[in-house]
Amino acid sequence: MTVSTAWQALRKPIRKAVFPVAGMGTRFLPATKAIPKEMLPIIDRPLIQYAVDEAREAGIEQLIFVTGRGKTAIVEHFDTAFELERTLSDRGKDLSILDPTRILPGNLVTVRQQVPMGLGHAIWCARAIVGDEPFAIFLPDELMIGTPGCMKEMVDAYNEVGGNLISVLEVPEEEVSSYGVIAPGARVSDKLTEVTGLVEKPKRENAPSNLIISGRYILQPEVMRTLEGQEKGAGGEIQLTDAMARMIGSQPFHAVTFTGRRFDCGSKAGFVEATLALALERPDMADDVRAIMRRLLAQ
Numbered sequence: 001m002t003v004s005t006a007w008q009a010l011r012k013p014i015r016k017a018v019f020p021v022a023g024m025g026t027r028f029l030p031a032t033k034a035i036p037k038e039m040l041p042i043i044d045r046p047l048i049q050y051a052v053d054e055a056r057e058a059g060i061e062q063l064i065f066v067t068g069r070g071k072t073a074i075v076e077h078f079d080t081a082f083e084l085e086r087t088l089s090d091r092g093k094d095l096s097i098l099d100p101t102r103i104l105p106g107n108l109v110t111v112r113q114q115v116p117m118g119l120g121h122a123i124w125c126a127r128a129i130v131g132d133e134p135f136a137i138f139l140p141d142e143l144m145i146g147t148p149g150c151m152k153e154m155v156d157a158y159n160e161v162g163g164n165l166i167s168v169l170e171v172p173e174e175e176v177s178s179y180g181v182i183a184p185g186a187r188v189s190d191k192l193t194e195v196t197g198l199v200e201k202p203k204r205e206n207a208p209s210n211l212i213i214s215g216r217y218i219l220q221p222e223v224m225r226t227l228e229g230q231e232k233g234a235g236g237e238i239q240l241t242d243a244m245a246r247m248i249g250s251q252p253f254h255a256v257t258f259t260g261r262r263f264d265c266g267s268k269a270g271f272v273e274a275t276l277a278l279a280l281e282r283p284d285m286a287d288d289v290r291a292i293m294r295r296l297l298a299q
């Protein structure tokens with residue numbers, strides 16, 4: 001056995017994904033007063049469904065939701081709705097529309113983040129469930145559309161290089177201060193670049209590049225121990241980016257440039273953009289929506 005095949009044999013598959021969904025969704029108030037932001041629909045599927053579909057496509061089995069007060073609708077969405085199914089089947093309706101919401105027993109776990117202390121703290125709240133395995137993270141606000149999906153591309157890259165991976169994309173320089181930004185190192189392939197540094201929400205003039213972290217991660221379990229002692233960072237919050245930055249050097253870190261499209265559904269304009277873009281791709285709606293858009297633009 002060569003060194004690299006030995007490392008491959010040791011490499012654990014990515015079976016678990018953490019979805020931090022405890023945020024209060026203040027940017028979408030009053031819509032999010034009683035409904036979790038992640039349940040707002042892009043056409044007819046809630047935002048969280050897109051992230052879960054992407055996770056499953058990548059082979060992830062266990063979903064770990066880091067939730068908070070008022071977020072039970074997310075768990076309900078992935079539960080069996082007996083009365084609904086009974087009613088649909090009594091009426092001879094097709095139940096397959098509900099298939100994406102079905103989770104194997106035991107494969108959905110929730111933990112609570114009792115206080116909003118930042119993304120790093122939210123991830124750390126899942127440490128007992130993640131255990132000693134590498135795991136994925138999905139920020140559901142970032143809607144990634146592609147074939148294959150973003151996480152599938154990342155898992156494929158992980159199977160080659162192992163270690164830690166983050167998805168990145170280029171943004172205009174004036175936007176870098178809203179994101180985590182990477183310092184890129186050597187280019188490994190078209191899609192894969194080494195990461196030599198990470199900064200959360202830098203000022204434009206201090207940003208090491210315009211490549212931002214776009215909400216998908218594959219991390220080794222050691223990040224949980226790093227998060228344990230993590231000081232507050234940007235915005236007075238415990239930042240995942242800061243913990244990852246401290247791991248660079250002791251573990252491989254790569255950035256994957258996603259070849260599909262990304263919609264920032266944390267912003268209202270991005271949400272509308274995603275809705276329109278996906279509607280224009282749906283055979284059941286595209287013609288109607290195109291006609292509506294033309295009419296609106298002509299006014």
Ligand code: G1P
Nearest residue numbers: 119142179180212213214215241
């Ligand atoms: C978080 C991360 C940031 C990342 C961003 C992507 O920031 O901390 O590194 O670039 O998500 O959306 P937040 O949007 O929670 O401020």
